[in-house]
Amino acid sequence: MSPEEEPGYQTPPTCDLLGLLLKNRRPTGAVNEVWPNLYVGDAATAQDKCLLVNLGVTHVVNAADGPQHIDTGPGFYKDTNILYHGVQAADHKDFDLSPFFTQTADFIHKALAQQGKVLVHCARGISRSAALVLAFLMIRERLTLVEAVQAVRRHRNILPNAGFLSQLCHLDSSLAPERKRK
Numbered sequence: 001m002s003p004e005e006e007p008g009y010q011t012p013p014t015c016d017l018l019g020l021l022l023k024n025r026r027p028t029g030a031v032n033e034v035w036p037n038l039y040v041g042d043a044a045t046a047q048d049k050c051l052l053v054n055l056g057v058t059h060v061v062n063a064a065d066g067p068q069h070i071d072t073g074p075g076f077y078k079d080t081n082i083l084y085h086g087v088q089a090a091d092h093k094d095f096d097l098s099p100f101f102t103q104t105a106d107f108i109h110k111a112l113a114q115q116g117k118v119l120v121h122c123a124r125g126i127s128r129s130a131a132l133v134l135a136f137l138m139i140r141e142r143l144t145l146v147e148a149v150q151a152v153r154r155h156r157n158i159l160p161n162a163g164f165l166s167q168l169c170h171l172d173s174s175l176a177p178e179r180k181r182k
Helices: 014-022 041-049 049-055 098-113 128-139 145-153 160-182
Strands: 032-035 038-041 057-060 083-086 118-121
Touching: 014 145, 014 160, 032 057, 032 128, 032 145, 038 041, 038 128, 041 049, 041 118, 057 098, 057 145, 098 118, 098 160, 118 128, 128 145, 128 160, 145 160
Parallel strands: 038 118, 057 083, 057 118
Antiparallel strands: 032 038
């Protein structure tokens, strides 16, 4: 049993999470596999259909969907077999990303259960997409927030904004009773 799973595990304060996210940063590429068959990347990666096909990506989650952001949408991928899920999120600390946590986690889970490969992206692959991937790991893989951050950080530098971190802390606390039962 890891220390995070011990009965005394508490959701860390945002400042401690920031310390964990900023520790031992090293260069990461435009796209990284952060969990088996789950990738986090930037807008250029999402717009490079040849790269996606070469990676074997079957599903794309755009955390910066919409005409004012990265307007790829399902039509952009119509000449591929890629399934699309869009989240119109602003990378702003006051934007409430939490209503998208469960539906996005379900989309990713279903794709992975079908042996798919999923790219989750936003503009830079650091804040919005990372927050959604952390939420997936917490909701569907039953990781604590600290475990999810550690898992992703092994492969990619991420830094969800302070508002998203706060929402992830709330999610972590709300999932704690369920994790204890498992």
